Amino acid sequence: MDFYSMTDKAIGAEIGGRLKALRLRRNLTQQQVAEAAAVSLNVVKTLEGGKGKLSSLIAVLRELEAIDGLDQFIKEEQISPLQLAKQQGKKRQRATGSRGKNKAVEQSEW
Numbered sequence: 001m002d003f004y005s006m007t008d009k010a011i012g013a014e015i016g017g018r019l020k021a022l023r024l025r026r027n028l029t030q031q032q033v034a035e036a037a038a039v040s041l042n043v044v045k046t047l048e049g050g051k052g053k054l055s056s057l058i059a060v061l062r063e064l065e066a067i068d069g070l071d072q073f074i075k076e077e078q079i080s081p082l083q084l085a086k087q088q089g090k091k092r093q094r095a096t097g098s099r100g101k102n103k104a105v106e107q108s109e110w
Contacts, residue, residue, distance in 0.1 A: 001014070009050065011050075012050030012051060013049075013050035014050070015050060016047060016048045016049050016050035016051075017048075017050075019047055019048055019057075019060065019061075019064075020048040022064050022066055023044075023048075023064060026064055026065075028064075030044045030045060030048070031044075033060060033063055033064065036063045037056075037059040037060050037062065037063040038059065039056055039059055039060065043056045043060075044060060047060055058070070
């Protein structure tokens with residue numbers, strides 16, 4: 001599925017539909033999932049409608065035993081051993097933003 005060609009609303013609807021299909025495969029009602037995840041029935045309905053809070057989504061996925069799917073959601077960046085050695089245990093804390101881009105342009109003009 002090409003998510004880049006979809007609107008944010010369409011992606012939300014797709015995720016909500018997948019969540020509903022997963023719940024139905026597990027043969028659970030919305031009320032059962034809501035009670036097990038300690039959220040309200042409206043939260044489950046909202047998530048299945050493609051909206052809702054991330055924390056609620058995580059609670060429902062945990063109850064549906066689908067939390068391991070989050071690993072595919074945004075993959076952890078793998079770095080090479082050479083990059084790891086260069087960092088010497090330092091983890092990047094900030095992005096350079098536009099400041100880093102301006103320096104690159106200024107250097108190329110000289």
